[in-house]
Amino acid sequence: MTASRRPxxxxxxxxxxxxxxxxxxxxxxxxxxxxAQVLHLWHHTCAIAPERALALAVLAQAVTDVRRYQETGxxxxxxxxxAARDWMLCDDGAWPxxxxxxCATFELATDAxxxxxxxxGREPRRRAA
Numbered sequence: 001m002t003a004s005r006r007p008x009x010x011x012x013x014x015x016x017x018x019x020x021x022x023x024x025x026x027x028x029x030x031x032x033x034x035x036a037q038v039l040h041l042w043h044h045t046c047a048i049a050p051e052r053a054l055a056l057a058v059l060a061q062a063v064t065d066v067r068r069y070q071e072t073g074x075x076x077x078x079x080x081x082x083a084a085r086d087w088m089l090c091d092d093g094a095w096p097x098x099x100x101x102x103c104a105t106f107e108l109a110t111d112a113x114x115x116x117x118x119x120x121g122r123e124p125r126r127r128a129a
Contacts, residue, residue, distance in 0.1 A: 052105075059102045062087055066117050088114060 069081035
């Protein structure tokens with residue numbers, strides 16, 4: 001009886017034959033970026049990045065809520081106004097999307113924005129409930 005002959009096994013080189021066109025891992029690894037490079041990209045790109053768009057949307061929504069609902073009598077509207085107002089008056093910068101951090105991101109003077117939004121005559125006094 002003759003033994004069946006198997007083809008000689010090829011030595012394994014780390015990449016299966018069917019994937020021989022795959023790029024080496026060194027080419028796929030991301031290059032590290034310095035903080036200054038990230039800061040430059042954040043502040044100097046023409047196209048708005050998703051993170052920056054979200055930051056701008058948060059700030060714009062708060063301004064809208066303060067202006068739109070400042071004289072409303074509805075409880076739900078008043079709650080939106082008060083939440084936005086409290087967020088804008090808070091000086092805590094621990095949260096990345098805090099008012100002071102977003103103003104710094106968009107190079108806005110925090111006190112000037114507050115003064116414009118809460119100027120005398122624009123922010124009515126609270127009525128007794």
